[in-house]
Amino acid sequence: MFHSVSKAIVVAALVTAAAAVSADDPKCSATARECDQQIRQMLSGRRFFGAIVEDTKPGLVIKQITAKSPADAAGLKNGDRLIAINNKSLTQASAKEYKQVLADARETGKLWIIVWRRGAYKKFEARLEPYSKEQIEKIISAHLAHSHTTTAGAQ
Amino acid sequence: MFDAILAKLSAVSRRGGRPDRVSILLPFLIISIGLGALAWRSYHLSTNMERGASALAGQYAGYAAEITARRVDAAVRAEMSRATEEWQQVERRGAEPTFVALRDWVTGHGWIVSAIYVPDDDPASSVYAAEAPALKKNAQRLTREFFTSTGTIRYTYDPQRLLAAQHNAIRQQPLVRKPDRGALAIQQPADVTLVSSVRAEGMEKLDDAFAFTARLGAPLDAFGIRAVVRTSYVGGRGWQNQRVVSLWVSLLALILTGIGAVLALRGLQKESETMKLRAALIANVSHELRTPLAMIRLGAETLKHPKLNEKERRDIEDQILREVLLLSHLVENVLDVARIQNDSAKALAFTPVHPRELIRNLVSTYESWIHSKGFTVSLHLDDAVGEQMWDRDSVSRALLNLIDNAIKYSSEDKAIDVVLRQTETDVVIEVRDRGIGIDAKDAAKIFDPYYRARFSDTTTRRGAGLGLTLVQQILASHGGRVEVDSVPGAGSTFRLLFPRGLSGAPDEVPSLANAREAF
Numbered sequence: 001m002f003h004s005v006s007k008a009i010v011v012a013a014l015v016t017a018a019a020a021v022s023a024d025d026p027k028c029s030a031t032a033r034e035c036d037q038q039i040r041q042m043l044s045g046r047r048f049f050g051a052i053v054e055d056t057k058p059g060l061v062i063k064q065i066t067a068k069s070p071a072d073a074a075g076l077k078n079g080d081r082l083i084a085i086n087n088k089s090l091t092q093a094s095a096k097e098y099k100q101v102l103a104d105a106r107e108t109g110k111l112w113i114i115v116w117r118r119g120a121y122k123k124f125e126a127r128l129e130p131y132s133k134e135q136i137e138k139i140i141s142a143h144l145a146h147s148h149t150t151t152a153g154a155q
Numbered sequence: 156m157f158d159a160i161l162a163k164l165s166a167v168s169r170r171g172g173r174p175d176r177v178s179i180l181l182p183f184l185i186i187s188i189g190l191g192a193l194a195w196r197s198y199h200l201s202t203n204m205e206r207g208a209s210a211l212a213g214q215y216a217g218y219a220a221e222i223t224a225r226r227v228d229a230a231v232r233a234e235m236s237r238a239t240e241e242w243q244q245v246e247r248r249g250a251e252p253t254f255v256a257l258r259d260w261v262t263g264h265g266w267i268v269s270a271i272y273v274p275d276d277d278p279a280s281s282v283y284a285a286e287a288p289a290l291k292k293n294a295q296r297l298t299r300e301f302f303t304s305t306g307t308i309r310y311t312y313d314p315q316r317l318l319a320a321q322h323n324a325i326r327q328q329p330l331v332r333k334p335d336r337g338a339l340a341i342q343q344p345a346d347v348t349l350v351s352s353v354r355a356e357g358m359e360k361l362d363d364a365f366a367f368t369a370r371l372g373a374p375l376d377a378f379g380i381r382a383v384v385r386t387s388y389v390g391g392r393g394w395q396n397q398r399v400v401s402l403w404v405s406l407l408a409l410i411l412t413g414i415g416a417v418l419a420l421r422g423l424q425k426e427s428e429t430m431k432l433r434a435a436l437i438a439n440v441s442h443e444l445r446t447p448l449a450m451i452r453l454g455a456e457t458l459k460h461p462k463l464n465e466k467e468r469r470d471i472e473d474q475i476l477r478e479v480l481l482l483s484h485l486v487e488n489v490l491d492v493a494r495i496q497n498d499s500a501k502a503l504a505f506t507p508v509h510p511r512e513l514i515r516n517l518v519s520t521y522e523s524w525i526h527s528k529g530f531t532v533s534l535h536l537d538d539a540v541g542e543q544m545w546d547r548d549s550v551s552r553a554l555l556n557l558i559d560n561a562i563k564y565s566s567e568d569k570a571i572d573v574v575l576r577q578t579e580t581d582v583v584i585e586v587r588d589r590g591i592g593i594d595a596k597d598a599a600k601i602f603d604p605y606y607r608a609r610f611s612d613t614t615t616r617r618g619a620g621l622g623l624t625l626v627q628q629i630l631a632s633h634g635g636r637v638e639v640d641s642v643p644g645a646g647s648t649f650r651l652l653f654p655r656g657l658s659g660a661p662d663e664v665p666s667l668a669n670a671r672e673a674f
Contacts, residue, residue, distance in 0.1 A: 038285060095304070131279075139271075139278075139281045139282075142282070
């Protein structure tokens with residue numbers, strides 16, 4: 001399966017490379033296959049939630065929900081104030097701490113979220129998802145298109 | 156108890172007589188005990204020193220490893236936060252983090268291998284960058300991530316390279332500026348190295364050193380810092396080990412003391428024997444002198460008696476003459492010995508002497524004395540023996556001493572043979588008696604001064620114990636020697652061997668004084 005995927009990537013790279021790569025851009029010296037593996041490895045695990053928060057100092061407010069994301073599915077909305085996730089209080093937290101909580105939940109992917117919405121606490125359950133195939137392939141092809149020459153790709 | 160020992164010791168030193176074995180061995184025993192105490196102390200000290208040095212070296216190794224490990228931890232943390240900080244500056248500067256910026260960031264830090272930037276708003280527009288050269292299959296990789304204001308950076312790095320960049324931290328700072336190794340006896344500074352796989356954490360004792368391995372903090376906890384401190388006191392083999400050296404030295408001291416004790420014992424025994432012999436000599440000589448003097452006095456008093464007939468008078472005169480001869484012989488002997496002992500012997504007067512005449516004269520001079528003892532002397536003189544360069548007086552005295560001995564140590568058979576003959580090299584004078592003979596164990600000692608063979612009836616026999624000593628010295632001064640053949644109970648043969656043809660070189664003949672030195 002990996003094999004066919006990388007083949008597709010190489011083809012995509014060949015198609016897009018000539019147009020996208022400008023002459024003076026530094027090149028990635030690793031082979032396309034290695035980069036492919038490396039990117040998949042680094043993106044492994046359940047990490048995608050889809051809610052972007054704004055740091056209101058103190059406190060965190062959701063400012064953007066990605067459509068069809070786990071956050072969207074759970075029912076979170078813009079303007080929700082984050083009170084706690086997985087027993088960790090976030091009323092005084094910064095955006096970094098929010099990301100850390102999500103990173104810590106990477107293994108199980110389970111999230112219990114309490115938000116403050118219009119004067120009431122609301123509880124949500126959500127599951128982090130792995131990055132979708134489309135997302136990963138988009139990242140890989142962007143990398144290959146941007147930093148691999150045709151010769152490196154053809155190898 | 157100590158008083159008793161002191162009393163015993165002072166009694167020993169006051170006593171003039173022969174010291175007994177204990178009194179000589181006791182001081183050495185005390186010295187040995189002292190040496191033993193010193194040796195024990197020295198051993199104790201060196202073990203203590205070894206223990207102390209070991210503890211010191213071990214602790215030093217531990218501190219060196221632990222401190223260095225924490226320094227490396229701090230340096231690694233600082234390096235990582237510097238990298239984080241740099242990326243955040245990139246984000247602050249530019250609006251959108253691009254591949255180029257990420258690539259520059261990765262290559263700017265030699266230890267970072269690859270990095271991916273995931274923006275919060277759209278994970279699908281993540282950027283990935285890897286540095287050259289291509290990844291190795293077995294290369295160790297660690298992953299780390301940090302959060303920026305707009306997204307997350309996740310990067311892999313090579314811990315070996317990261318630690319290699321911290322070589323300044325992996326260096327033991329010396330505690331003492333100019334360590335004096337001889338005084339400290341442990342190594343300064345410690346050998347500090349980075350180990351990539353920690354097998355044994357903590358203290359480890361090597362042959363001549365202590366090693367301590369301290370683990371680095373997470374995430375580099377596969378790595379450790381190992382400090383090795385050498386010390387000359389730990390586990391040295393043979394002469395390098397102070398403990399062994401002190402044992403050997405004390406053993407040597409004890410052996411030397413033992414040898415000293417044996418030598419002192421032997422020397423003192425010899426000395427005391429000589430003292431005893433001298434005392435015996437004085438007693439003997441005074442006894443020897445008294446007897447003939449008494450006889451002379453008795454004779455002289457009798458001569459004063461008016462009613463003596465002619466024959467009686469002649470007998471008494473003969474007796475007086477005999478005793479005077481004996482007395483003068485004795486006095487000569489004593490004087491000679493005194494002369495020898497004072498190193499003031501007169502040079503011998505070597506003159507041509509006919510041995511036959513010398514023997515005949517001597518025997519005829521002392522004939523009446525010999526007969527008075529009931530002895531007969533038979534002469535067997537070889538006429539072929541020619542003139543010799545001898546000191547007449549001393550040779551006569553030697554011969555007379557032998558005859559005197561033959562008479563003194565006689566048995567029932569009162570016959571003495573005097574033989575003069577010559578061999579190819581020597582002129583030989585033999586005096587044979589049929590007396591009590593000499594034991595083999597005494598044969599070697601009879602020429603020692605003051606020595607008298609320890610017969611059961613020594614006390615009944617007269618003599619100073621100087622006769623044979625003198626004989627031997629006289630013969631030595633003539634370049635000759637004395638031989639003895641003896642069968643206990645059957646008689647002895649004393650043989651004087653003078654080298655022939657000595658007449659040519661009288662000057663080379665050693666004097667009695669030289670003979671004494673040789674003796």
